[in-house]
Amino acid sequence: MAKITTENYVAEAKKAIKNQVLQEALADLQHRFGRGTAECYRQLPEGPDLRLRAHDIRMKDIENLDVVLETLVANIRKNGGHVYFAEDGQAAVNYCLEVAHKHKVRRVVKGKSMVSEEIGLNDALVEAGIDVSETDLGEYIIQLAGETPSHIIAPAIHKTRSEIGSLFADKLDIPYDDDPSRLTWAARKALREKFLAADMGTSGCNIACAETGHITTLSNEGNIRMSTTMPRIHVAFMGMERVAARLEDHDILLRLLCRGAAAQNMATYVSYIGGPRSAGEVDGPQEFHLVVLDNGRSRILADEEFREMLCCIRCAACLNVCPVYAKIGGHSYGYAYSGPVGAVVTPLLVGINRAADLCQGETLCGACQDICPVNIDIPRMLLALRTKLAEGDSAWGVTPADRKEKLLFQAWSWMIRNRRLYDAAVKLAATGQRLFAQKDDMIGRLPPPVHGWTKGRDIKPLAAESFISRWKKSL
Numbered sequence: 001m002a003k004i005t006t007e008n009y010v011a012e013a014k015k016a017i018k019n020q021v022l023q024e025a026l027a028d029l030q031h032r033f034g035r036g037t038a039e040c041y042r043q044l045p046e047g048p049d050l051r052l053r054a055h056d057i058r059m060k061d062i063e064n065l066d067v068v069l070e071t072l073v074a075n076i077r078k079n080g081g082h083v084y085f086a087e088d089g090q091a092a093v094n095y096c097l098e099v100a101h102k103h104k105v106r107r108v109v110k111g112k113s114m115v116s117e118e119i120g121l122n123d124a125l126v127e128a129g130i131d132v133s134e135t136d137l138g139e140y141i142i143q144l145a146g147e148t149p150s151h152i153i154a155p156a157i158h159k160t161r162s163e164i165g166s167l168f169a170d171k172l173d174i175p176y177d178d179d180p181s182r183l184t185w186a187a188r189k190a191l192r193e194k195f196l197a198a199d200m201g202t203s204g205c206n207i208a209c210a211e212t213g214h215i216t217t218l219s220n221e222g223n224i225r226m227s228t229t230m231p232r233i234h235v236a237f238m239g240m241e242r243v244a245a246r247l248e249d250h251d252i253l254l255r256l257l258c259r260g261a262a263a264q265n266m267a268t269y270v271s272y273i274g275g276p277r278s279a280g281e282v283d284g285p286q287e288f289h290l291v292v293l294d295n296g297r298s299r300i301l302a303d304e305e306f307r308e309m310l311c312c313i314r315c316a317a318c319l320n321v322c323p324v325y326a327k328i329g330g331h332s333y334g335y336a337y338s339g340p341v342g343a344v345v346t347p348l349l350v351g352i353n354r355a356a357d358l359c360q361g362e363t364l365c366g367a368c369q370d371i372c373p374v375n376i377d378i379p380r381m382l383l384a385l386r387t388k389l390a391e392g393d394s395a396w397g398v399t400p401a402d403r404k405e406k407l408l409f410q411a412w413s414w415m416i417r418n419r420r421l422y423d424a425a426v427k428l429a430a431t432g433q434r435l436f437a438q439k440d441d442m443i444g445r446l447p448p449p450v451h452g453w454t455k456g457r458d459i460k461p462l463a464a465e466s467f468i469s470r471w472k473k474s475l
């Protein structure tokens, strides 16, 4: 299964902030994609409000997911495809291994898929003695380096071209070069042989359409089309929520997805895949399997507070504008999904306590919702997660993350409801603060248990006399 290191969020974030190369790469990413996406929305013939319509489409599909999925499955089976519902990641992996064993698969080529990252597909295939090659250039780099993606769309964003040059020299046995186009050619040459030799191709699914019974994949490199059409078997993985009921709605989502993901009107390669090769067709797989993954999504669907998160189409636009992601990068989040989407989805999938720091780390600035092609209210759900961590929640199995903090706020709540006590406490604090060094009329260090507030900032001291007291005197 995929490695989950959400507990290391703070330590990894501190490391990332000190990494100058990463800081430059992230700043460049945000500059290019963040701004570009907003401009793309403005240029839509329907205008940016198409995002609101897309939100309604997604919510309607999610609320009718049972019927929509049934239609999708019936149509895919009619087209000759196989569909498997996987309750969790292990079941999805086992199904893929079964298909691989049945067909004596020895080599697999993979199109980029975050769901396969979520379930740890690569490691499972390798453990079973199968040779697996990522074919998206960024994913290929990451695989050669033995790392995990640090961005949903740009997985190798944290690597410099000289690092990639050294990596290719070492792993592909070629002379060192750091020219991007020559490095791309080297990867292309190595991958071409993999495509030709592969028995099975795997892919994700950007969005499926129930009405037609097809899945859609997008790429700018053509690798997914080769992974899904050249080998004799194609196994596609999709989160159970990634489906639109109608083709008309599917196409709206597709247009927005390309804008959100890469500030493009449309990806270079768009493939609609609806089953295996038909009689008389010259390409396409002999068998097509769709694995529909639950892995905790039913639980999200059942909760009205978080159901909206299933609208997500994993475009990564929110990463490209998030001020937190811009500083700490993707690895700090400790799971397949990073940035604002990861800060909500990861706790819901792996456990709210286990991933407690992720939602606490976000700023609630709202930039994620503003750029989201389906206008998901991420800040609302970040706050809902924080509430669960503060108060506990038996339905989600959450224990209060910090009992001391809870006690502190209970005391605070009791005090501010008691006027006299509050006034006395403010007076005491205004006098007591003189004990703490003040430079430039600011307090640089507070004592425990509130010392965390001044770890990264100075705070303004309390006024010597409160507003209420001055106001009363003026009456």
Ligand code: SF4
Binding pocket: 260, 311, 312, 313, 314, 315, 316, 317, 318, 319, 340, 341, 368, 371, 372, 373, 374, 375, 376, 378
């Ligand atoms: S939350 Fe919105 S912006 Fe972020 S990945 Fe999902 S769809 Fe894209």
